[in-house]
Amino acid sequence: MCPASAETAACHCRAPLGSFERFCGILIEHFAAGSLQIISSLWLALEQIRILTVSEKFGEYGNAVLKKLQLSGLRASLDNRGEKIGAKIREGRLDLVPYLAVVGAKEAENGSVALRGRKEGELGELLVPSVLAEPIFFDRITSMTQCDLCPRQCTLSEGQTGICGVRTCRDGNVSLLSYGKTTGFAVDPIEKKPLNHFYPGSKILSFGSIGCNLSCQFCQNATTAQSRDLSLLTTSATPEDIVRLATQHHCESVAFTYNEPIISKEYVLDVAAACRSAGLKTVAVSNGFISEKCRSDFFDSMDAANIDLKSFSDTFYRDYCNGEIEPVKDTLRYLARSHTWLEVTTLLIPSLNDSDVEIDALCNWFSENLGREIPLHFSAFHPAHKLLTLPSTSAPTLHRAREIALSFDLCYVYTGNIDDPAGQTTYCPQCDQPVIIRHRFTIDEYKIDEESCCKYCGQTINGRFAES
Ligand code: SF4
Numbered sequence: 001m002c003p004a005s006a007e008t009a010a011c012h013c014r015a016p017l018g019s020f021e022r023f024c025g026i027l028i029e030h031f032a033a034g035s036l037q038i039i040s041s042l043w044l045a046l047e048q049i050r051i052l053t054v055s056e057k058f059g060e061y062g063n064a065v066l067k068k069l070q071l072s073g074l075r076a077s078l079d080n081r082g083e084k085i086g087a088k089i090r091e092g093r094l095d096l097v098p099y100l101a102v103v104g105a106k107e108a109e110n111g112s113v114a115l116r117g118r119k120e121g122e123l124g125e126l127l128v129p130s131v132l133a134e135p136i137f138f139d140r141i142t143s144m145t146q147c148d149l150c151p152r153q154c155t156l157s158e159g160q161t162g163i164c165g166v167r168t169c170r171d172g173n174v175s176l177l178s179y180g181k182t183t184g185f186a187v188d189p190i191e192k193k194p195l196n197h198f199y200p201g202s203k204i205l206s207f208g209s210i211g212c213n214l215s216c217q218f219c220q221n222a223t224t225a226q227s228r229d230l231s232l233l234t235t236s237a238t239p240e241d242i243v244r245l246a247t248q249h250h251c252e253s254v255a256f257t258y259n260e261p262i263i264s265k266e267y268v269l270d271v272a273a274a275c276r277s278a279g280l281k282t283v284a285v286s287n288g289f290i291s292e293k294c295r296s297d298f299f300d301s302m303d304a305a306n307i308d309l310k311s312f313s314d315t316f317y318r319d320y321c322n323g324e325i326e327p328v329k330d331t332l333r334y335l336a337r338s339h340t341w342l343e344v345t346t347l348l349i350p351s352l353n354d355s356d357v358e359i360d361a362l363c364n365w366f367s368e369n370l371g372r373e374i375p376l377h378f379s380a381f382h383p384a385h386k387l388l389t390l391p392s393t394s395a396p397t398l399h400r401a402r403e404i405a406l407s408f409d410l411c412y413v414y415t416g417n418i419d420d421p422a423g424q425t426t427y428c429p430q431c432d433q434p435v436i437i438r439h440r441f442t443i444d445e446y447k448i449d450e451e452s453c454c455k456y457c458g459q460t461i462n463g464r465f466a467e468s
Helices: 018-031 034-043 056-071 085-094 105-110 128-133 239-248 261-277 292-299 314-321 326-336 356-369 395-407
Strands: 049-053 076-079 099-103 112-117 121-127 167-170 173-176 184-189 203-208 253-256 281-286 304-308 341-348 376-380 413-416 434-439 442-446
Touching: 049 056, 049 085, 056 076, 056 099, 056 105, 076 085, 085 099, 099 105, 105 112, 105 121, 173 261, 203 239, 239 253, 239 261, 253 261, 261 281, 261 292, 292 326, 304 326, 326 341, 326 356, 341 356, 341 395, 356 395, 376 395, 395 413
Parallel strands: 049 076, 049 099, 203 253, 253 281, 281 304, 304 341, 341 376, 376 413
Antiparallel strands: 099 112, 112 121, 167 173, 184 203, 434 442
């Protein structure tokens, strides 16, 4: 068992046969020998590596190492209790943790760990990046396959499922368990995604699956996005079925939404190709947490994307989403320069990411890196998933955030999840006249001409608008 500590990592989601795997692992542990034993003890271990701090003052460094190892797909935990290091090592051995990484003053200064293998004994001081590449971990595990779709880079053994819960290793390749299946469909106004500058007033066919490569404690779609239960995928749909459904319901576009579409890349790309051939547009509602290698492949197949920028703090991303912010910023920068239409949404959560300082920093970065003309939505949090005790975001908080963004000269700033006609209206950045007046998801007035210009002053309004 992991040591009881607030900083002890929860074990990552395992394949449904996790207990069977462990049963086999225990048998192999006792009866097998040689390299098979080493392999089994590592990949079957619920906890592959435990970081042990020499004293509590190295907790911060230990935590940084922990996050690095977890993001690399290792099932790691941290023991930062005030126990003597000898006792922690003994406990780690008793718990059958294959690798122990001791961190103290020298390691914190060098960016390293002192590594010990349960079978090999002391392995010496290793820099953290080299621990991740250490042959002990990966070279001996010849059957493992790496999923390179998102920054987690899960290393999967045959039959093992990645952290997102839908990608597994089959015959040495990564395969999508949820291909061709969905939790169901809905026809929405496109404003609900939210997209305010992409064919306003049109209808969009929305569908999603299960799983996610982040684990946000405030997930507003947790029943599917944080689930790993494949039986929730009750509807089968080929790409052609989806095109047919969208056409029948007079939708101009199809949205990959409700859970993270990146993790279903193969299915999403096939559906997107079928949509484009049929003249339908495609929209991804995504967390943007994707690897550099797969970013263009995925997003170039989309006509529009709404990316959740969950906060402007890497600590928040690590503590509340089990992720990191930099890949998301890279995705935003990529999309701002691409042909894919981009809008950005930040869910403001009381006391966690709604300070003036943080919103200020977000807007400053936004205007410098994405430009003034990309729409930014601040939307209201409602208690959900693991954050049930926080209050909903108040209207004044959303208004304040919008004011800050406008003070950075951002042209199109919206509030969402509340009744706020002014915060949901599009104003011309030149003459300040309301060019699209919305009430929630319906359009009351539309003053943009067929050339995408303001009907009052002729200023171009950034976006994709109907030509007639
Ligand atoms: S997409 Fe899933 S399996 Fe692939 S690296 Fe990310 S979390 Fe792991």
